[in-house]
Amino acid sequence: MVKIVKAQFHTAGKLYDFGAGELDLKPGDKIIVETERGRSIATVVTPPREYEDAHIPEGLKTAIRIAEQSDLASAARNAAREKEAHAFCLRKIKERGMEMKLVKVEYLFDGSKAIFYFTADGRVDFRELVKDLAHQFHTRIEMRQIGVRDESKMIGGIGICGRELCCSSFLRDFEPVSVKMAKEQNLALNPTKISGQCGRLLCCLGYEYETYCSLKKCLPKCGKLVKCGNSEGEVIKQNVIEGTVLVKTEDDRIVELKGEDIKPEDISEKPKIPRREGGPRERDKEPRGSGDSERREKEKPRDRDQKAGADGEQRRERDSGKNREQQRSDRGGRDRRGGKGRDKEKKEPK
Template sequence: MVKIVKVQFHIAGKLYDFGAGDLELKPGDRVIVETERGRSLATVVTPPREFENEHAPEGLKTIQRKADAADLESAARNATRERDAFEFCLRKISERNMEMKLVKVEYLFDGSKAIFYFTADGRIDFRELVKDLAHQFHTRIEMRQIGVRDESKMIGGIGICGRELCCSSFLRDFEPVSVKMAKEQNLALNPTKISGQCGRLLCCLGYEFETYCSLKKCLPKCGKRVRCGAVEGEVVKLNILEGTVAIRTDDDREMILKGADIKPDQIFDRPKQPRKDGGKEKEPKASPDGEATEKGGDEQQRNGHQHRDRRRDKQKKEKK
């Protein structure tokens, strides 16, 4: 048997499996783990769970030890170095008029590398900037370009709902979001109302999308006609959460029906509207001087003869 815990390196970051060994761990404990980038400080998210050895993830690493006071002091020093590096890099970007936005600076736990996260519209030549940073901080420098969603996740903030951003508080992975999700929930398609701080569609549009789709399956669509008991009319409005529909009857009354009371055989398409001309022959058009010109008059006969002559000439040319 092997004990496995999940840890994270940042708030709302990805979860990684590590072996607990003989350590007594609980959520919230700070631990030292070995990663591909070297030693790192992580936070335990889940309590230890036992698994059979054959069910353990391949290449599972074991937590080295719990973090002590010296480790926490080292992390605090790195945080101070990150703030200094951020301010220095901002000045250099401004001096060089570089079209990039610095988002965050991260030092590895052992201080062997500094990672500078930035956003930009296109490719940036930052070779001279890297030289300035390496000369100033005497460590390895890595410039990493990220997207606007990752920027909001790193910086954090308050959403239009008044709560902390989902991506910076609990949302670990970004799921695809589409305008269709807003349409299905009858939301106003105003970009300022359905977009987050990153400028992309709100992640929360996907939280209730499947629920709305399942509830709408039980209701007739707008424009359908419904015959339920003595009530017959056209569906003009849906209340998905309450499971009701508004019906406008032929005498222009509006009634509310429960979707559960409407059977599939009581729903049918709206009848097609008859043609405005009623299928009758059109009245002869009036000429500019007020006199009517009849269909089949001398003028139309002349036009018909000219059209026939042109068609005959065309056929002769094709034979040649």
């Protein structure tokens, strides 16, 4: 049997398993543990529980000791260094005009590395910035890009409900959220009302989604015809919380019925009105089509005549142009021949 406790490194952070060993631990205690990044300080969340050897997770590490005053003082010094590094990095980002937003700086417990968390729309070349930070703080530097939801979790704040953000207070993992969840709960699809501080859909939309889906199964859908007692009509609205529906009867009365009083056999589909053959729509379409075809037939010979007339005019213009060119060439030839004869007559007397 092995005693295991669950601990977190940040508020509402991911839970990690550590062996308690011989330590007497309780929730809220600060402990020093060994991690892949080195030693770190963590907070116990659950009391020790005994597990059989077959159920022990692989790679389980044991807590080293309960944090002492010197360890807490070292954590406080790291917090002060984080503020200094945050201010220096912001100044360098502005000087270089880099398109990135610095969110948080974290120092490892032993001070061997500083991690800078930032957000950006695309890839950022921060090689020169890393050189400035390493030269200033003389430690290893890691730049880590995060998303907008992780940014809100790190910064925290107050939501539209007036309470602290769920992600920064108790929500450890982000679950997928869709607009369908808002529709099922009859919420207004206004982006300003269903979006959180991060700009994404509210995480709390998923808290009651399954409950609404299960309650809606007990109610007839809108548009169905129901019969309950002396009331019979069409469902026009559902009240999921109270478990009732509003029914509009044939005499335009609005009646509220309980879902538990409506039996499944009393729910039916609204009959569809069949379309008549040869109705006014079809009669209107026929003369239009026939008239259009007649107009097309009438226009066709006229168009052919116009095309034929246009082609004849083009031919006549080409023929007249050829005749004019031939006349000019004939005149030029006669002039040249006449010139040669005059030259001969002039040479003969000599």
